[in-house]
Amino acid sequence: MSQAILQQLQQLRQQLEDYSYQYYVLDNPSVPDAEYDRLFRQLQQLEAEHPHLVTADSPTQRVGAVPLAKFGQVSHNIPMLSLDNAFGADEFSAFCKRMADMLDSSAEFSFCCEPKLDGLAVSIRYENGLLVQAATRGDGYTGEDITANVKTIRAVPLKLKGASVPAVLEVRGEVFMPLAGFNLMNDKARATGDKVFANPRNAAAGSLRQLDPKITAQRPLMFYAYAVGAVEDPVQLLDSGSHYQRLMQLKDWGLPVCAEIRLVTGAEAALAYYQDIMQRRAALAYEIDGVVIKVADLAQQQALGFVARAPRWAIAFKFPAQEMLTTLLDVEFQVGRTGAITPVARLEPVVVGGVTVSNATLHNQDEIDRLAVKVGDRVIVRRAGDVIPQIVSVVLEQRPDTVRDIVFPMHCPVCGSAVERVSGEAVARCSGGLFCAAQLKESIKHFVSRKAIDIEGLGDKLVEQLVDQQLVKTPADIYSLDMAALVGLERMAEKSALKLLTAIEQSKTTSLPRFIYALGIREVGEATALNLANHFSTLEQLQLATLEQLLAVTDVGTVVAEYVNGFFAEPHNQSVIAALVSAGINWPAIAQQAQTEQPLAGQTLVLTGTLISMGRDDAKAKLQRLGAKVSGSVSAKTHAVIAGDNAGSKLVKATELNVAVWTEQQMLDVFTQYGVI
Ligand SMILES: NC(=O)c1ccc[n+]([C@@H]2O[C@H](COP(=O)([O-])OP(=O)(O)OC[C@H]3O[C@@H](n4cnc5c(N)ncnc54)[C@H](O)[C@@H]3O)[C@@H](O)[C@H]2O)c1
């Protein structure tokens, strides 16, 4: 029996040691705090049942971890301790009762209530008002010398304000990373493929414990003071009165002190403070994992004293954990209304931040690669504020043998069309825009809109009804709607149905640019649709266009070319297009339009000299858009030479051949007239 307990103790201590090493020394914890706290409590419980088995080196008796040898060492003459935890109102009451019993007093306590900032503790030493040294907490007695790093934090004064500063003052407080800076830093890191920090506490610790202070200087760190260590000459300013007054004194000396700190009377009021801060937790500029409630009266603090690793007069009253351990059961792929395919993690349900979570987003393939996560893995889930739950990391040491890779689908799980991911984009999409049920409402709304096929009276509400009642499964179905189907709809009298049927009939006569735009190809707006129509003249040519041919079109780059190509390569889209054409949609041949829409059609122009108002490529593109052919050499067939500054031989040749010469201004006038400027 006792052997089994010894073994269990040994195992728990070893596990906690390992976790502490990863957390404090490597700044890279492998499990969430809640998991550490759970094991820690198990150990505490076991030790309480068998007090003779408590060892001096048990994690329950010690603080933090030994400092890293690569840093200089700093001893803390007044040790930097940890805090006991309370996980609910009952535990908080027990804390108050324990103190009342010890002091044999029934008077209400005066409490200093403070947010429990999630960063790392540092001690900063000022001599005669000047910052001379800064250290981490380390094991509570010896910390790491991080003076140069702390000096890079702008909030930390290098010199204290005021005349009456003590000869020696050790300020203790938390270095942390405010959320805005943390998110910005991670966004940048994600974009450049650098290390992404799992949470602001790791980011703060990893940024501060750097051998190169230049790296620390680039990190958005902040500091709040919450205690004092050694004080010499005079001590009165800090040693009389309350902890709260101490903090106000530190503030007067120019040290930053958290604005949320309150002095309250009684346990009720401290509980109310806890509730209030918890309500506002998500709106704070920094992450906190609870509040710290401290007996404010310094004489009472003195009388209560310390146990092995924490003062008796303070408690960390924790909030529900925002990170928990769970299992990734499966990954499903959801298709959004614009065709974006998002991997969604199905999780073993777990309470995170007070809410049961069973799904988390995995964003995209890049995120899956970055996490290197597999189905069956033990994962850390994070839910902060109203943000959608995320998987922050995998606990590799708990990976079972049965894990399997997450395979991104090649075909849309909703409609079976090919999945495409164009160059430089993280998001994969279903390419069956005209066919996919997930995208249907959006694609129909776009198809019938005014600048597209333009069916008056077919508004968003009506589209939704038509789709919900399965009267319309692709845009082509609009053209088989009849009176019988329409009058069955909400608020659709015979008269308005008739009007709608007429509008549908009228929409059949359209133009090629409108039709191309109506297809809803990603990144193809009106202007691109017009360019595509002018370039290829017929729908058939456009459907057959290769990537290279598409890239030759004005204003078409790789992304647009890939989307257009992918769209027409999808057979589902082709069959809807065929159905639309056989329903009677038609447009005049583009050549007829060319005469009216392209004022420079049939003209060959030559650009020479330096243009002032725009680059030559730009001018060339605009002339082409108006139908001109832009040539590099002057001949008798040239319609006009456009001469910029310092025009040379081409201008001479034009004069010789009696070819018209335009000034740059004349060209600009043409652009203005036809609206291409
Ligand atoms: N995930 C892991 O693997 C792992 C490993 C080890 C420790 N931990 C976490 O660390 C905790 C233990 O760490 P700890 O000993 O630093 O204790 P703690 O974080 O529970 O409390 C003490 C610390 O709170 C901080 N603090 C913030 N605001 C404060 C304020 N206003 N006043 C006083 N202190 C304030 C200080 O840094 C202080 O050192 C565990 O509860 C666990 O959550 C996690």
Ligand SMILES: [Zn+2]
């Ligand atoms: Zn689809």
